[in-house]
Amino acid sequence: MIALIRFQLAGYLRSMRFLPPLIVAVLLVLLVFGQWPSGPDRIKLATGTLGDAAAFMVPLSAWTSRSLLDTQPTVQRWITLLAVRQSAIAGLLAAFTASTVLGLILFAAPLLQALTIGVPAATTAAAALLVPLACAAGTLIGAWTSRAIIPGAGASLLTLLAILTASLLLGLGRLSFLAIPYLDWIKAAHNGPSNLQSSLPAVLLHLFLWCAAAATGYLLTLHRQTTPT
Amino acid sequence: MRLDTVAFRYGRRGPWVLRDVTLALGPGDIIELTGPNGAGKSTLLRLLAGLHRPRRGKITERPASIGYAPERFPADQPFTVTTYLAHMCALHNLPRDASQHWTHLLNLDHLLNTPLPELSKGSAQKVGLIQALLPSPKLLLLDEPFSGLDAATLAQLPELLATLAANGTTIVLSDHQRLLHHPAITNLPPIRHLHLANNTLTEPTPAPTSTPNPTSPIAIRTPGPGSPTSPPEAPSAPKPTPESLAEDAASRAVTTPGTPTPSTPAPGPDAPPATASPNARAATASPDTSTASASPAASGVDVSAALDQTPAPPFPEASTTPRSPVQVINAPADAPEQGASSKDPQPTPPRTSQSTSRTSTQEPPDGPHTPSPGAPLQPTPDTAEASTGATNGYSRRTASSQSSSDVPDGWTVLEVVVRADEADAVERELRAAGRTVRRGASE
Known part of the structure; x- marks a missing residue:
């Protein structure tokens, strides 16, 4: 499986498909997160930036994941499936790896701000746990809209945007348990370090369960498509 | 490995591609899968591989190690070969470096640092073959494996397959060229022939050996000056050695007589050759006449597809028209009367440099419900017209210029004149359809 992850990452890097999300991430760092907080609320602002950066990771990871999983032609996916039966898991892990690297680039500046400005270390560490889970959520959204699930490029792109929008808007109503809890952690982060630290356990649990459900559904769907009888 | 009443279709409401396919495959089996284009051969191979799930029925006892060479290798990947x-x-x-053995064997060493998208079709096909052979599979699925390969590789593959089969590998391949039926191939175990048509799989008559069947040899040859002909061997003739296959291939000739199909209205395997009479030969040649005349360059017609599936009218108008870009002369080796008729060149000025070719055709068996192009068709007087009207200053070689011993019973020779600019395309299509082609010098 490691060989397949390396194969997929190598193809992703060689195909240069990583460049568009990387450019967006760098622009976000330079234009949004690069501004150093100042003033009396600088700690609160730095904490809020941590939450904002984690929220931006979801769409960026989805984009990365979809482009990575679609790098291989369909016939090549068949060939690799015959070589490594757990290719769906390997694909998810490869996409998660790429998304995490991108997430770390995006998160580096807010993390540095939090550490230098004086956000409590416990809050910063808890917020750092958002990075892998936000990347995982985005990875799974990208996987659900990859060619293996939705063959049409246009349909998959529209579905990706729809899922991202729905995952945000569902958090406003009664179906908030279906949403990715962006709003919860953004609101908590902008209310200060203590508020974020107290809210994070519930947020992380919610995010973890959301990711587990999405991953299970994705793997079962691929399993039904490709597993021989 | 077993398939029990397997049925498959793409999508819940799509038409059935396969129905009631029941099959048992044993270790060491070599199964040749034939059928018209779109019959579902590739789908069946993917079902065997486990890449598709049957909608009905089940597939059991599938080996763990499977090699799959797709019909078109996905060369659009950002890697070099190595x-x-x-x-x-x-x-x-x-x-x-486990692939080094195969790259050397298939003569791919000089392309190791070439990006995959820059490979030619044949080289990409080799990469596809190598990746399928790498795991020493117990089930090897080859989708048109010989397509686009060079002659040297073509000559090696049958022996390679025989070795794999001897080691217990089950090999299933779809092959329009029917290379495994070349008379030079003597060391293959018995090949099972499965025919797929009308959503069903039939196993017509077990092909006893890889020896050609006189009822369905397919060959197109173009004699070059001094070039040795390598005709399909008559059943009674001594078998050539495997080296002759390499020689044959090296001289750009592929001879692929097919196995009989009971559904073919033509006589069965034990029946006398379909070319027992000149009329039958002439008629048998007619599908090629029609398809060759509709050249890809001129009309966009897929020659190989037409050859495989289309029971063409005995003699199409296009081939009798002097303006036809490809002109066909029926010149069986042992039909001097037709050869004589072709000795009267039409005084039409040549438009381009032309290549001469000698064609020997007999159609492969087709589906059980598909009219066989190989069925003897009645010749029409247009045959002579086609012969006489298709000259364009071309100096014909007729039966007299080729020894009748070159053309065994059951084979028909066609001389095909094509425009120089479309010769490659026509030759490629005919080869893809399983004919033997030898290019002659333009005159």
């Missing part, structure tokens, strides 16, 4: 194969080795837990 990096791609290194990744494939890693996927199979093999050393990085």
Whole structure:
């Protein structure tokens, strides 16, 4: 499986498909997160930036994941499936790896701000746990809209945007348990370090369960498509 | 491995591609899968591989190690040959250089640093073959494996397949060229012939050996000056050695007589050759006449597809028209009367440099419900017209210029004149359809 992850990452890097999300991430760092907080609320602002950066990771990871999983032609996916039966898991892990690297680039500046400005270390560490889970959520959204699930490029792109929008808007109503809890952690982060630290356990649990459900559904769907009888 | 009443279709409401397919495959079996284009051969191979799930029925006892060479290797990948194969080795837990043996065997060493998208079709096909062979599979699925390969590789593959089969590998291949039926191939175990048509799989008559059947040889040859002909062997003639296949291939000739199909209205395997009479030969040649006349360059018609599936009218108008870009002369080796008729060149000025070719055709068996192009068709007087009207200053070689011993019973020779600019396309299509082609010098 490691060989397949390396194969997929190598193809992703060689195909240069990583460049568009990387450019967006760098622009976000330079234009949004690069501004150093100042003033009396600088700690609160730095904490809020941590939450904002984690929220931006979801769409960026989805984009990365979809482009990575679609790098291989369909016939090549068949060939690799015959070589490594757990290719769906390997694909998810490869996409998660790429998304995490991108997430770390995006998160580096807010993390540095939090550490230098004086956000409590416990809050910063808890917020750092958002990075892998936000990347995982985005990875799974990208996987659900990859060619293996939705063959049409246009349909998959529209579905990706729809899922991202729905995952945000569902958090406003009664179906908030279906949403990715962006709003919860953004609101908590902008209310200060203590508020974020107290809210994070519930947020992380919610995010973890959301990711587990999405991953299970994705793997079962691929399993039904490709597993021989 | 067993398939029990397997049925498959793409989508819940799509038409059935396969129905009630029941099949048992044993270790060491070599199964040749034939059928018209779109019959579902590739789908069946993917079902065997486990890449599709049957809608009905089940497939059991599938080997764990499966090699799959797709019909078109996905060359649109950002790797060179060597990096791609290194990744494939890693996927199979093999050393990085495990592919060296195969790249050397298939003469791919000089392209190791070539990016996959820059490979020719044949070279990409080799990469596809190598990745399928890497894991020493117990089930090897080859989708049109000989398509686009060079002559040297074509000559090697049958022996390679025989070795794999001897080691217990089950080999299933779809092959329009029917290379495994070349008379030079003597060391293959018995090949099972499965025919797929009308959503069903039939096993017509077990092909006893790889020897050609006189009822369905297919060959197109173009004699070059001094070039040796390598005709399909008559059943009674001594078998050539495997070296002759290489020679044959090296001289750009592929001879692929097919196995009989009971559904073919033509006589069965024990029946006398369909070319027992000149009329039958002439008629048998007619589908080629029609398809060759509709050249890809001129009309966009897929020659190989037409040859495989289309029961063409005995003699199409296009081939009798002097303006036809490809002109066909029926000149069986042992039909001097037709050869004589072709000795009267039409005084039409040549438009381009033309190549001469000698064609020997007899159609392959087709589906059980598809009219067989190989069925003897009645010749029409247009045959002579086609012969006489298709000259364009071309100096014909007729039966007299080729020894009748070159053309065994059951074979028909066609001389085909094509425009120089479309000769490659026509030759490629005819080869893809399983004919033997030899290019002659333009005159």
